[in-house]
Amino acid sequence: MCGIVGLFAKSSELESSLGEHLAAMLSQMSDRGPDSAGVAVYRDPAPDGSSKLTLQSADRLEDWDALGRELEKAFGDSSEPAVRGNHAVFVVGAEAGDVEPWIRAAHPELRVMSAGRMIEIYKETGRPERFVEQFDLASLSGTHALGHTRMATESRVTTQGSHPFSTGLDVCLVHNGSLSNHNRLRERLRREGIDFQTDNDTEVAAGYLAWRLREGASLEQALDGCLEDLDGFYTFLVGTIDGFAVLRDPIACKPAVLAETDDWVAMASEWRAIAELPGAEDARSWEPAPGVVYAWERAKV
Amino acid sequence: MSTEAAETTAVEVVDLSTTPLRELNQRLHDAGSDPAAPRHWRVVHPNGAHAVAAGLDADVEVEVEGHVGYYCAGMNKRATVRVHGNAGPGVAENMMSGRVLVHGNASQYAGATGRGGLLAVNGDAAARCGISMKGIDIVVQGDVGHLSGFMAQRGRLVVCGDAGEALGDSLYEARIYVRGQVAGLGADCVEKELRDEHRAELAELLEHAGVEADAGDFRRYGSARQLYNFEIDNAAAY
Numbered sequence: 401m402c403g404i405v406g407l408f409a410k411s412s413e414l415e416s417s418l419g420e421h422l423a424a425m426l427s428q429m430s431d432r433g434p435d436s437a438g439v440a441v442y443r444d445p446a447p448d449g450s451s452k453l454t455l456q457s458a459d460r461l462e463d464w465d466a467l468g469r470e471l472e473k474a475f476g477d478s479s480e481p482a483v484r485g486n487h488a489v490f491v492v493g494a495e496a497g498d499v500e501p502w503i504r505a506a507h508p509e510l511r512v513m514s515a516g517r518m519i520e521i522y523k524e525t526g527r528p529e530r531f532v533e534q535f536d537l538a539s540l541s542g543t544h545a546l547g548h549t550r551m552a553t554e555s556r557v558t559t560q561g562s563h564p565f566s567t568g569l570d571v572c573l574v575h576n577g578s579l580s581n582h583n584r585l586r587e588r589l590r591r592e593g594i595d596f597q598t599d600n601d602t603e604v605a606a607g608y609l610a611w612r613l614r615e616g617a618s619l620e621q622a623l624d625g626c627l628e629d630l631d632g633f634y635t636f637l638v639g640t641i642d643g644f645a646v647l648r649d650p651i652a653c654k655p656a657v658l659a660e661t662d663d664w665v666a667m668a669s670e671w672r673a674i675a676e677l678p679g680a681e682d683a684r685s686w687e688p689a690p691g692v693v694y695a696w697e698r699a700k701v
Numbered sequence: 702m703s704t705e706a707a708e709t710t711a712v713e714v715v716d717l718s719t720t721p722l723r724e725l726n727q728r729l730h731d732a733g734s735d736p737a738a739p740r741h742w743r744v745v746h747p748n749g750a751h752a753v754a755a756g757l758d759a760d761v762e763v764e765v766e767g768h769v770g771y772y773c774a775g776m777n778k779r780a781t782v783r784v785h786g787n788a789g790p791g792v793a794e795n796m797m798s799g800r801v802l803v804h805g806n807a808s809q810y811a812g813a814t815g816r817g818g819l820l821a822v823n824g825d826a827a828a829r830c831g832i833s834m835k836g837i838d839i840v841v842q843g844d845v846g847h848l849s850g851f852m853a854q855r856g857r858l859v860v861c862g863d864a865g866e867a868l869g870d871s872l873y874e875a876r877i878y879v880r881g882q883v884a885g886l887g888a889d890c891v892e893k894e895l896r897d898e899h900r901a902e903l904a905e906l907l908e909h910a911g912v913e914a915d916a917g918d919f920r921r922y923g924s925a926r927q928l929y930n931f932e933i934d935n936a937a938a939y
Contacts, residue, residue: 652828671768672749687827
């Protein structure tokens with residue numbers, strides 16, 4: 401079992417209180433996944449030519465300011481670190497494709513949780529309610545967000561094994577279910593140059609999506625490919641810079657509920673998470689059909 | 702919790718945003734052996750809670766005002782439970798008798814393993830509706846998902862809309878009626894002639910569920926009974 405939540409704001413009012421709603425939804429899914437929790441929040445886009453990275457340190461006393469100075473020296477420009485729990489977000493005056501390898505080389509002790517222009521990923525082991533407090537989720541604004549509460553079945557309970565998994569710039573994945581062909585697929589994807597940090601099955605699905613997107617597939621094509629290439633149970637929620645997409649495997653054992661009002665679109669493993677949202681009682685609500693991709697995108701300006 | 706004395710029949714209102722679920726269910730269970738207990742109950746703010754009004758064995762009517770989560774009205778006996786919203790997975794699972802009515806949609810395995818009573822769903826039911834049903838009657842006004850009626854042993858499954866893939870897979874003696882399209886029949890499930898006695902039982906079921914439909918518009922499906930005994934000619938397949 402695991403819990404999934406997703407929230408897409410359709411009004412500016414909801415954008416400003418996105419974190420508060422996300423926190424309430426995630427807490428409701430706590431008993432579906434008491435091992436660890438995580439969120440991806442899309443917010444405050446980095447300026448053109450800049451990128452945003454979320455870093456995590458096992459050392460709670462990490463000197464993020466010193467890292468900020470190093471980034472400034474290396475790339476000419478870096479924001480002050482925005483620290484939440486043992487994570488810090490930096491906006492750096494260079495493309496993510498340049499900054500990320502630099503961090504991995506210069507600071508192998510740090511983990512790059514996410515990279516892109518809008519995405520921020522926070523995740524940690526422990527009870528979801530505690531995670532919500534530790535990372536002060538309620539204070540986050542944003543356009544859309546995904547969250548996950550984990551009950552581990554396939555691999556160890558670690559920060560890195562927690563969801564969301566980054567699947568490339570501004571793309572991430574959360575998963576309820578278990579994959580059975582992940583070992584073979586991981587080897588195949590490694591030969592394609594996809595890098596894996598853990599023995600986790602969801603990371604393989606994330607790697608698969610990253611590979612398909614890299615090879616030019618649209619998000620919808622990449623998700624359709626999951627139906628062919630992934631064996632196992634899954635309800636996936638995929639976050640992109642513009643919105644999110646939902647896919648359930650054709651057997652569809654893992655639950656999912658979608659709901660929409662004039663102010664938001666929400667996805668969750670169970671209604672009780674969506675019931676936390678304003679106006680939920682009057683929302684249009686339905687169960688996504690198996691093997692069908694559902695996607696919401698912000699209108700591109 | 703309060704009692705609305707103004708109505709001719711007193712309705713016991715329980716607000717699940719302030720009352721623990723266990724307290725509600727305990728009171729409903731106690732009503733089975735207490736003649737003085739309220740007969741009409743109204744549950745407000747269910748907010749997707751699990752196991753609302755599960756395990757009842759009482760002549761009570763329960764109106765649930767909103768969406769419920771897993772296993773609402775599971776194991777129901779005698780009671781009438783109406784959900785004015787959507788129901789999560791396993792609504793009326795293993796129902797013994799009574800009536801469970803879902804005004805919205807029902808999630809997967811609605812009425813699973815049910816032994817008696819009526820489950821009526823006004824909207825759609827998702828995958829595995831009536832899986833392993835053993836005597837329950839299920840009437841769905843909308844569509845049902847894949848593998849509905851899987852290994853169904855007894856009872857009737859009526860689908861006024863369409864049915865998904867593998868309908869009635871490995872079916873025993875349950876009878877299935879579908880008005881719309883069937884995406885595919887499961888192993889050993891075949892279409893059978895709709896005779897007068899079937900039209901009559903279907904008309905009765907539809908009326909019982911409060912559905913206006915013409916029994917003559919339905920097709921009947923049942924077991925070909927080819928999986929009942931081991932075929933020695935198939936030994937090589939194992």
